[in-house]
Amino acid sequence: MLSAEQNERITQVGPGTPMGEMMRRYWHPIAASVELNDDTPTTEIRLLGEDLVLYRDAKGTMGCIEPSCPHRKANMSYGIPEPESLRCPYHGWLFDETGACVDQPSEPAGSRFKDKVKMKSYPIEERGGLVFVYMGPSPMPVLPMWDLFAWTNVGRRIEATVLPCNWLQCQENSLDPVHFEWLHRYYGNWVMARKMPPAQREEWAKRTQGKGRDHIKVGFDRFEHGIIKRRLVEGENEDDEYWKTGHPILFPNVLRVGGSDLHQFQFRVPIDDVTTYHVCYLVDVPAEGQDAPEQTEVPYWYRPLNGPDGRIDDRWVVGQDQLAWVIQGPRTDRPTEKLGATDVGLIMFRKMLEEQLRVVEDGGDPMNVMYEQPAAGYIPLAIEHARYPKGFNEGIQETRIGMVDVVKDLKEVPA
Ligand code: FES
Numbered sequence: 001m002l003s004a005e006q007n008e009r010i011t012q013v014g015p016g017t018p019m020g021e022m023m024r025r026y027w028h029p030i031a032a033s034v035e036l037n038d039d040t041p042t043t044e045i046r047l048l049g050e051d052l053v054l055y056r057d058a059k060g061t062m063g064c065i066e067p068s069c070p071h072r073k074a075n076m077s078y079g080i081p082e083p084e085s086l087r088c089p090y091h092g093w094l095f096d097e098t099g100a101c102v103d104q105p106s107e108p109a110g111s112r113f114k115d116k117v118k119m120k121s122y123p124i125e126e127r128g129g130l131v132f133v134y135m136g137p138s139p140m141p142v143l144p145m146w147d148l149f150a151w152t153n154v155g156r157r158i159e160a161t162v163l164p165c166n167w168l169q170c171q172e173n174s175l176d177p178v179h180f181e182w183l184h185r186y187y188g189n190w191v192m193a194r195k196m197p198p199a200q201r202e203e204w205a206k207r208t209q210g211k212g213r214d215h216i217k218v219g220f221d222r223f224e225h226g227i228i229k230r231r232l233v234e235g236e237n238e239d240d241e242y243w244k245t246g247h248p249i250l251f252p253n254v255l256r257v258g259g260s261d262l263h264q265f266q267f268r269v270p271i272d273d274v275t276t277y278h279v280c281y282l283v284d285v286p287a288e289g290q291d292a293p294e295q296t297e298v299p300y301w302y303r304p305l306n307g308p309d310g311r312i313d314d315r316w317v318v319g320q321d322q323l324a325w326v327i328q329g330p331r332t333d334r335p336t337e338k339l340g341a342t343d344v345g346l347i348m349f350r351k352m353l354e355e356q357l358r359v360v361e362d363g364g365d366p367m368n369v370m371y372e373q374p375a376a377g378y379i380p381l382a383i384e385h386a387r388y389p390k391g392f393n394e395g396i397q398e399t400r401i402g403m404v405d406v407v408k409d410l411k412e413v414p415a
Pocket residue numbers: 069070071072073074088089090091092093
């Protein structure tokens with residue numbers, strides 16, 4: 001159980017708050033590259049409690065600036081893209097992506113007034129079809145080359161949803177394997193039995209029968225990029241990859257998950273204290289010996305939270321997760337929660353959050369802030385029962401169980 005102050009400490013993300021300052025040490029995806037184009041060159045965004053304007057200028061350079069023009073405060077989301085700059089619609093002042101004012105057409109010839117005018121701006125990097133923003137101090141870290149961004153001969157796609165809840169609810173759920181039995185199996189099957197077209201219900205019941213077996217034990221290992229989550233379910237032993245490999249939670253706000261040929265990141269990006277931009281970054285590995293269809297751009301789909309009935313769309317696994325996060329309320333009331341035996345993973349994660357907050361408060365770099373890419377060019381991550389594209393993530397099918405921090409036996413292993 002946390003005090004009200006501790007709950008605020010780990011959920012508030014505005015400037016000057018402890019978690020806000022830590023979150024500012026990371027690059028965050030806040031849009032898809034294809035969203036900024038000739039038809040819609042500007043968009044209003046909100047990230048870590050700050051309203052901003054994102055734009056692509058007439059040469060394709062992207063900028064992220066404060067929304068109000070310094071002159072008479074017109075909103076720059078109505079700006080006109082020009083080469084290497086954005087022009088305010090009201091009196092034509094021109095700004096580059098560093099926020100510098102580079103032209104004031106109505107000021108007297110020779111005036112240097114523009115040199116005194118500067119807007120707040122943040123650096124941008126486009127990677128794998130996503131637009132990342134860095135809002136932290138110098139020196140600026142690199143945007144880590146996680147495996148899914150480095151792979152070649154794969155298909156990529158992006159699905160995003162804005163959620164009316166704090167980012168930490170999403171992330172804590174990734175440290176809670178046991179919810180699978182109830183949220184996805186019991187509740188999920190109950191939902192599908194009512195919402196599926198009647199003709200498909202029998203087939204659905206057959207397909208899901210026996211799926212999602214009970215957990216025998218769960219385990220959580222600290223590793224250099226976060227926590228590895230393991231589970232042992234009925235009918236399996238410790239040689240199964242669900243136990244010996246597991247999958248990672250990347251500190252502080254990313255889940256790396258997958259299986260078979262579909263891999264994904266889930267980025268839980270704090271828009272503000274009670275709103276999250278949730279990005280599913282999906283990567284398909286083609287069948288052995290096949291080539292992935294060529295992509296000139298990464299497709300993007302905004303997936304609304306609510307379904308056709310106006311309630312949260314719970315007909316798919318991530319939708320059920322989103323339901324669980326949102327129905328805890330805008331910010332989970334942690335001071336009154338009652339944690340049970342299966343909550344060991346999220347307790348471990350909260351301790352890691354506090355530890356890393358102190359690292360930042362002491363002037364250090366928190367986990368996953370890095371200033372150069374690894375020598376191998378990317379960071380491979382092991383995932384249970386996954387197939388990787390040729391030449392990538394080789395030799396990492398097992399993660400180091402020697403570092404086990406927490407194992408919780410939930411049932412006796414049958415003899
Ligand atoms: S308000 Fe932007 S140029 Fe005047």
